[in-house]
Amino acid sequence: MPKLIRKLGEPGDLGWVVKSHAEIYAAEYGWGFAYEALITQIVSAYATEHDDAREAAWIAEVDGKRAGSIFCVRGPDEATAQLRLLLVTPDARGLRLGVELVDTCLAFAREAGYKRMVLWTNDPLVAARHIYLSRGFRLTGSEPHNMWGAELTAQTYEIDL
Template sequence: MIRKLGQPGDLGWVVQSHAETYAAEYGWGFAYETLIAQIVAAYATEHDDRREAAWIAEVDGERVGSIFCVRRPDEATAKLRLLLLTPAARGRGLGAELVDTCLAFAREAGYKRMVLWTNAPLVAARHIYLARGFRLTSSETHDSWGDPVVGQNYELDL
């Protein structure tokens, strides 16, 4: 089930699940958790309900995934952020459902384009993005969380 973010504990769960999942899978540590906490805090304190939204995926009443749609300074562009599925929830189509929910919201909110930033090791997420027509616009190696990794920017006309 996909529901709007807004229950007590949702924000903290997003930060904790990202930090724990990516630390276990890729070794991304405290600097990565800090980035996620900053994104979540900005959403919690500054979002506009008409132009931004976030969702939680649940299985049997347990949180297992997230995604956010936030505005960019350019009023025509939305940004997809914080897509995550916990390892136990993968392979059920929930990632695709989260992305589709986010895209539908962006279209309804009047955005003309959606962008996202991801990292090359996140193959399953990239597959979902490409299947929906996102195109790679740039990539650059960074070492923000330890070992070098290729960050990738994607975009989709809505």
């Protein structure tokens, strides 16, 4: 079962990120069209505005098939990177792809000169939270919301690089 983490850039990668997030989160958490619209906006902004020196995205593959994603984009200021769109498909879970994707993202952010990284997630995403905490992220904020038709708690995490 060969695994690979590669830079995003092959035909279909952007569409796969949107489709996979929309389908998986709808099936697992009931998040609908509004969530898909958010993912579409994030991917579209990356596709049209990213700076190769300061931003990157990766696709995880298992047996030559896409199985995960992660993005590192500019945060709210020049010193801060933002981790976005971490996903591992259900059939690829348990292979440590999430850890490898987060480690790849952190290494890039350090090399790009960022001083810290932030991320925004939601409380049902327990496996992702476990990865973030194991890598040294700390919870810095939380607040309830129902943006996608369910009562959720948004969480903000940060790490000094």
